[in-house]
Amino acid sequence: MNPLVFYFFSLFFDFLGDFPLKESIKASPQKPKHSLKTRRIMLKHLCIFTCLIFMSWGMFAQNGPKPGEQKTQPQPEMAQPVESATPVLKVDPASSSFSVRPQLAPAAPEAEIPLTTAEWPETDFDFGTIKQGEIARHVFKVKNTGTQPLKISRVKPSCGCTTPNWTKEPIPPGGEGEIEVAFDSGGKSGIQRKTVTVFLNTEERAFTLRFNGEIVVE
Missing domain, CATH: 1.10.287 (Helix Hairpins)
Incomplete structure (x- = not known):
């Protein structure tokens, strides 16, 4: 009171x-x-x-107010900054490093390879009798009968027991390329039939080459 x-x-x-x-x-x-x-x-x-x-x-x-003391006016609250829509890179202080994932440019479409024609002297081969454990080899040949370079893009074997090797350089018109197959008969017996599929820049994109042999155990 x-x-x-x-x-x-x-x-x-x-x-x-x-x-x-x-x-x-x-x-x-x-x-x-x-x-x-x-x-x-x-x-x-x-x-x-x-x-x-x-x-x-x-x-x-x-x-009352003390001598020499000025009455302070309350400061107006500062407006909070509005977050920008632009993404900001944030670094975790607990980590000493950070990574930036660059935006990858879309891959340029591959240049269209002109088509040509090809001819196979043989598409089937019989090794005959193969001793178990031997590696049987044969070379298939392909001839460029068109007017554009012939390109063997890849060769796909039907099993892991077959290792293909082929001509990597473009084959000029009139020239020939080779597809060598190496068949490992280890652990196999009896008649074996295998294939490799060759992909070319021809109207018929894929060609199948076949080979077989009878593996005997001595």
Whole structure:
């Protein structure tokens, strides 16, 4: 409660308690003089009022701004930056390295290889009898009968027991290329039939070459 309010309440109740004395004085025909009680009350309240003035002044001096101190105005809140749609590279502080994955450009389409024609002197070969464990070899030949270079792009064997080797350079018109097959008969017996598929830049893209042999165990 404010000290001044407390003081006025105290003053009110003190004078209220002295009210009958004042009424009796009014009833007396003589002019009343201030009683000793009234003077004591007035002196008490004068002292209380003076103390409250000093207390209020001290409280104001304590709560008020200090000399040389400027009252700071509240700073307006800064608007948060809006995140950009542009992706930002983030580095993990726990890791000492980072990697950037480059965007790969689309591969350029392969140039169209002009077609030509080819002729096979033979497409089947019989090894006859093969001793178990021997490596049987045979060379198939292909002739370029067209007007464009002949290219053997790849040769696919039918099993892992056959290893092909072929001419890698383009074969000029009128020239011949070779496809060598090496058949490993280890661990096999009886009649064996195998194939290799040759891919060329001809209208018929793939040609199948066949070979067989009978493996005997000595």
